[in-house]
Amino acid sequence: MIQFRTILPFLNDERKRSSRLLSYAGLLAGITLLLCTVQMFVNIGKLTGEKNISQDGFEYIPISKTVTNENMGSDNRFNDADIAYIKQQPFITDAAPLISNQFRATISAGNIIPFSTDIFLEAINDGFIDTLPESFHWKKGQAVVPIIFSANFLEIYNVFAPGQDLPQLSEQTLKALRIKLECSGPGGTEEYVAHIVALSDRINSVLVPDSFLGYANSIIGLQPHPLAARVFIKTDKAESAEFLNFLNKSGLHINKDRMRLGHIKQIVSVAVSAIGIFAVLVILLSIMSLGFYLKLLVARSRDNLQLLLVLGYSKRWLIKTISKQWTPIYIITTVCGVALLFIFQILFNAQFSFRKELTLFPSIYALLLAVFIILICMAQNRRTIKKLLEDV
Amino acid sequence: MSIILHHLIPVYLASEKTQNSMVWGKDLVFEKGKKYQITAPSGSGKTSLVHFLYGLRKDFSGTIKINETHIAQASDDSLSAIRSNVLSCVFQDLKLFPYHMVSQNLEIKKALSSFSGALSIAEMTRRLGIYSKMEQPVIHCSYGEQQRVAIIRALLQPFDYLILDEPFSHLDNRNRERAFALIMEEASKRNAAIIMIDLHASPYFEPDENIML
Numbered sequence: 001m002i003q004f005r006t007i008l009p010f011l012n013d014e015r016k017r018s019s020r021l022l023s024y025a026g027l028l029a030g031i032t033l034l035l036c037t038v039q040m041f042v043n044i045g046k047l048t049g050e051k052n053i054s055q056d057g058f059e060y061i062p063i064s065k066t067v068t069n070e071n072m073g074s075d076n077r078f079n080d081a082d083i084a085y086i087k088q089q090p091f092i093t094d095a096a097p098l099i100s101n102q103f104r105a106t107i108s109a110g111n112i113i114p115f116s117t118d119i120f121l122e123a124i125n126d127g128f129i130d131t132l133p134e135s136f137h138w139k140k141g142q143a144v145v146p147i148i149f150s151a152n153f154l155e156i157y158n159v160f161a162p163g164q165d166l167p168q169l170s171e172q173t174l175k176a177l178r179i180k181l182e183c184s185g186p187g188g189t190e191e192y193v194a195h196i197v198a199l200s201d202r203i204n205s206v207l208v209p210d211s212f213l214g215y216a217n218s219i220i221g222l223q224p225h226p227l228a229a230r231v232f233i234k235t236d237k238a239e240s241a242e243f244l245n246f247l248n249k250s251g252l253h254i255n256k257d258r259m260r261l262g263h264i265k266q267i268v269s270v271a272v273s274a275i276g277i278f279a280v281l282v283i284l285l286s287i288m289s290l291g292f293y294l295k296l297l298v299a300r301s302r303d304n305l306q307l308l309l310v311l312g313y314s315k316r317w318l319i320k321t322i323s324k325q326w327t328p329i330y331i332i333t334t335v336c337g338v339a340l341l342f343i344f345q346i347l348f349n350a351q352f353s354f355r356k357e358l359t360l361f362p363s364i365y366a367l368l369l370a371v372f373i374i375l376i377c378m379a380q381n382r383r384t385i386k387k388l389l390e391d392v
Numbered sequence: 393m394s395i396i397l398h399h400l401i402p403v404y405l406a407s408e409k410t411q412n413s414m415v416w417g418k419d420l421v422f423e424k425g426k427k428y429q430i431t432a433p434s435g436s437g438k439t440s441l442v443h444f445l446y447g448l449r450k451d452f453s454g455t456i457k458i459n460e461t462h463i464a465q466a467s468d469d470s471l472s473a474i475r476s477n478v479l480s481c482v483f484q485d486l487k488l489f490p491y492h493m494v495s496q497n498l499e500i501k502k503a504l505s506s507f508s509g510a511l512s513i514a515e516m517t518r519r520l521g522i523y524s525k526m527e528q529p530v531i532h533c534s535y536g537e538q539q540r541v542a543i544i545r546a547l548l549q550p551f552d553y554l555i556l557d558e559p560f561s562h563l564d565n566r567n568r569e570r571a572f573a574l575i576m577e578e579a580s581k582r583n584a585a586i587i588m589i590d591l592h593a594s595p596y597f598e599p600d601e602n603i604m605l
Contacts, residue, residue: 308500309472312474317472
């Protein structure tokens with residue numbers, strides 16, 4: 001078996017070692033930057049995206065029409081055409097109106113908690129509710145109306161209750177309460193027993209079944225088809241530029257924090273993408289620089305290579321053997337890049353140690369990319385050497 | 393196992409030069425184990441013939457078959473297999489690496505395909521009187537010394553046919569005798585054919601066949 005070191009003295013490598021090392025350093029810098037860029041994308045996604053994402057991978061976001069001085073007097077609710085238009089958007093998976101009560105609704109908790117207040121009731125398609133118990137349905141004639149109560153409302157109540165001499169309530173106690181619900185309007189007055197069956201983190205409202213609100217709006221409020229002031233949308237692209245642009249263009253409004261987060265994510269993504277493009281350019285330049293080195297090497301060794309062929313060395317063996325010499329260099333450079341990626345991820349993690357979404361181990365995508373880079377470098381190297389030796 | 397030349401004519405050769413030739417335009421066979429002497433004056437195409445046989449040039453009509461392989465159509469891999477195992481050659485222009493040591497020039501051939509029965513490099517260089525030049529760049533050796541390096545290099549591989557293109561042109565009689573003896577010894581170990589190509593018939597060489605180019 002002939003070794004590369006046999007022919008090594010016949011390859012005229014007069015170029016300064018330092019310039020070759022510079023190419024390797026450039027390659028290392030490019031690979032590290034690119035891997036860190038991919039890791040940054042993964043980290044940003046984890047830090048900004050998953051907080052509001054439900055188990056099905058979608059976000060459910062309430063939107064309303066922006067009220068301005070110009071449109072204050074007009075009706076800023078959503079009609080069927082508005083909802084259909086929202087549903088048509090490619091980055092919106094589904095949309096459902098949040099219908100409100102068109103009658104007066106009052107609740108009181110009886111003698112145990114001397115508390116009585118007017119409330120608003122809303123209803124939405126069941127598919128948009130995060131905590132949907134089996135008991136959340138209502139039929140005409142049913143005296144008990146199941147309610148899904150906002151977890152935020154309970155929290156607010158418990159903050160202010162002591163100041164009003166009212167008892168604080170646990171979730172279990174709240175669910176055990178039988179609340180009197182009085183609905184009155186042009187169609188008359190009806191009394192029901194409301195029973196809180198679940199708390200919702202997603203929807204800040206007092207939700208009743210669609211069937212109940214439909215019935216009460218028609219019979220008590222005498223408005224069978226009310227328009228919705230809020231629409232819930234289901235999307236997996238809440239931070240995308242298209243989504244944010246669509247909201248701005250259509251005069252729609254979402255929580256400002258969410259919008260700001262989306263903009264920040266957009267800006268950071270653009271910055272990280274720019275670094276990624278720069279990294280790819282650095283890698284390409286390094287590969288080109290190594291390509292020039294190979295061209296120079298072959299050009300300077302042309303006579304010797306021709307003579308090796310005359311002596312009986314085969315082109316195929318020369319291509320294979322010379323190409324193989326760079327394999328360890330590419331592997332070592334990429335492994336160093338992966339090691340630096342680990343350090344980057346540890347440092348990044350230290351900055352966000354309070355966020356459990358991040359892991360110390362880099363993303364599998366970054367590691368797969370590292371393997372891909374090794375393969376690309378080796379293939380390109382072999383291609384260059386083959387092309388050069390074919391001409392000898 | 394033979395080299396077969398069929399109607400071989402260099403494309404550039406004037407037709408009158410082929411009329412009296414026993415090679416150009418004729419059928420010729422070189423068989424393993426035999427010795428051939430090809431003589432011709434300068435400009436008759438001796439080196440061209442060597443290059444045709446070795447697959448370095450293809451500007452000829454007719455065919456050359458070496459152990460059933462058409463040399464003009466052979467792939468890179470076939471050519472390298474022939475050059476490292478079947479055909480060995482001492483070129484007139486020697487084809488050495490001028491800036492490398494004598495030892496490196498020999499080792500590079502030995503590494504390719506060693507013949508277990510051959511003498512060692514040290515033994516051969518001692519016998520031809522160039523052992524002391526081993527660590528000297530070829531360019532610093534005299535042409536006679538370089539010729540001896542080329543002869544030894546040709547003997548460091550297995551071969552069925554050994555082509556010698558004016559191999560002793562710069563050697564004195566004593567060195568010719570030594571080199572000739574070594575060549576004969578190594579060729580007989582391999583039962584190889586020797587094809588000696590020169591301006592004149594060599595007094596040391598007793599060929600089975602004399603051929604006028």
